[in-house]
Amino acid sequence: MVILGGGISGLTALHYVRKLHPDCSVALFEAADRLGGTIGTDQIDGYSFDWGPNGFLDREPLTLELCNDLGLSDDIERANGSVSNRFILRGNRLRPVPMSSPKFFTSDILSIPGRLRVMMEPFSVSRSDYVDESIYDFGKRRIGKEAADYLIQPMVSGVYGGIAERLSLQSCFPIMREMEDQYGSLFKAMISKAREARKKGKKSGGPSGPGGWLTSFHGGLYKLIEGFHEHYSELINVYHKAVKIEKSDSVYRIEFENGNSVESNKIILATPSNSAAELVTSLSSELTEALASIEYAPISVICLGYDASQIEDSVDGFGFLVPKLEGRRLLGSIWTSSIFSERAPEGKVQLRCMVGGDGDHESMDLSDTDLTSIVTRELSEVIGISGEPELVKLYRWKFGIPQFKVGHADRMLRIENELKTLRNIFVTGNAYYGIGLNDCVKQSFKIAHSLF
Ligand SMILES: Cc1cc2nc3c(=O)[nH]c(=O)nc-3n(C[C@H](O)[C@H](O)[C@H](O)COP(=O)(O)OP(=O)(O)OC[C@H]3O[C@@H](n4cnc5c(N)ncnc54)[C@H](O)[C@@H]3O)c2cc1C
Structure with missing residues (x-):
């Protein structure tokens, strides 16, 4: 059995293949020189910057079970209680998101x-x-x-x-x-x-489903990926970008960019769907087309470190979101050091901003300097900041978040039907049934269950 892709989806699939089918021989191949996909954490000058996701909701028992299996239960950190203070920008003013009906009636949101x-x-x-x-x-x-x-x-x-x-x-x-x-x-x-x-x-919980508490790990989300690495390093091969899959007599042959190749009777594709589309071209044009038609929105994460004295307003809370009608480039800002401990040195503040999305593909063409100056200017207008940040770190994701556009369910039916016809090839990842880390874990667990 071969798994392609070493983000949370591929790694979770690896874990559950080992757990549910201990006799099955399995290897995971990852294109990059590291595991984790969009999950990463940099420790710089006492700040801890998450590259992409910064947590998951603790409402999914499977994710908590996974953390436990990886020996990470003691490293889990739940968000500070102030996380329920959330804001929406309207008319250049932050308005608290009312968390109860009486508050909603009196709110000016x-x-x-x-x-x-x-x-x-x-x-x-x-x-x-x-x-x-x-x-x-x-x-x-x-x-x-x-x-x-x-x-x-x-x-x-x-x-x-x-x-x-x-x-x-x-x-x-x-x-x-x-x-x-x-x-x-x-x-x-x-x-x-x-x-x-x-x-x-x-x-x-609220209208979006049963409640959950934002959860990460002491020191950042990358702890989760380190947990996988510790358990499964001998089954993992980095620097292995798959470039082609062919099938003959029910055996799949996978070729890698570095010239290596492997054969396997089962494959789990845990790469982004656009990369999966390229890999299956010689197997099915219908599958290739359906996978390639899942669009992605770009997203840039701009992590800023400030001295607390530079910030006028209180940043005690989760952060704020910006409605499209406000006409700003900023999608929102998360006040990371108010949510989790150890994300900024004593007396400093970490603010994480997001720019891009499906409405702003052009943001990917901005230089680092322009992106930083737009974000710091817009942020200063909202929460009153004097001076420049002492530290800036940018993470750009050109294919950041899959977009489940109207018609996605029909597309998924086509994908499922083609996979059934091909047999023994499976897809998992954030492009199919949910983009959150919990969704990826659930989907990979389901695939591992359905293999035999
Ligand atoms: C900025 C940002 C913030 C987010 N915030 C949150 C959050 O707070 N909470 C939350 O729950 N979710 C969040 N998400 C979503 C979540 O991070 C992702 O949905 C999830 O990490 C996707 O995992 P994955 O394994 O499916 O894909 P990826 O992480 O994209 O991993 C795919 C892997 O496949 C590898 N690969 C690609 N092509 C090949 C190939 N040909 N051969 C071998 N390997 C290949 C890639 O190198 C990569 O490592 C966020 C996403 C982004 C971008």
Whole structure:
């Protein structure tokens, strides 16, 4: 068995292949000189900068089980309680995101008519037939245009770097669709879920699903990847970029850029979907086309280190998101050193900013200097910063986040059908059924389960 790709998806697949099928011989091949894909952490001058993701929600038991299997349970760090202070930028002012109904009624995040429209949600028109509705259309239909613009769109750009009008509700937030189908209203669904959770003695979550607490590791998320490396180094080959897969007599032959090759009767493709598309060209044109048509949004992470005295406003909280209508380049900012410990030296602050997304592919062409100056200027206008950051670190992801656009579910059906026809070739990763780390873990676990 061969696994291609050493991000969280490939590594989790490796772990569960070993755990569930201990007799199966398996090897993982990674193109880069390191493991982790978009997961990485740099330790610089007392700051700890995460390259891509900075945590996962602790609501997925499989991810916690994985951490435990890797001996990392004691290294887990849960986000500070202030993480529930979240803000949305509106009219150049940060407005707290209300976390309860009474707070929502008195909040100024939406106008009075906007808030009244949200309260009418239980009486909104239901979806008549089966349609792969966009997240924006769903939001507008259920809670009104203003809430779709100022609450839903920023959440979509915070999670997907995406544009709510283009993304599929069913593929991105299936739970919301289920809530509407099952209860006829999101409010009714939340009330029922809260009641059920109370009965079970649990806390329930908001509209995006059961609650979860942002979780990482002391020192940064890369600890997770080190855990895999410690356990499986003898099964892992870095500097092995697969360039071609061919099949003869039910055996797959994989060629690597460095001239090596291997044969295997089963392959798990855990590379990004665009790279998987290139690899399967000689196997199926239908599969190649379907994989290649999954688009990605670029995203740049700009980590900034400041002396605390430079920042005028309080940055005690998770950070803020910027609605598209505000016309800024910044998608949002996460106040990392308020969320986790050891992310900045004593007396210093780490702020992490995101630029790009599906609405700003041009941001990838900005020079480092221009990108930094746009971000620091926009950030200063919001939270009042004097002077320049003492440390800047940029991480650019040209193919950052897959976009589950309207039609994604049909595309996935085509992919699944082609894989079934080919037999013994599987795909896992963030491009298919969910982009979060928990989704990648779940998907790879499922694949490892279904191998034999
Ligand atoms: C900026 C950013 C912030 C994010 N924040 C969060 C967050 O806070 N929480 C969260 O849950 N999720 C977050 N995500 C999403 C999450 O990080 C990703 O979905 C997840 O890490 C993807 O893992 P993966 O293994 O599927 O893919 P990748 O990490 O892309 O790994 C794929 C691997 O395949 C390798 N590869 C590619 N081609 C080949 C080839 N031909 N042969 C061999 N190897 C190959 C690559 O080098 C890479 O190592 C974020 C993503 C980004 C970009």
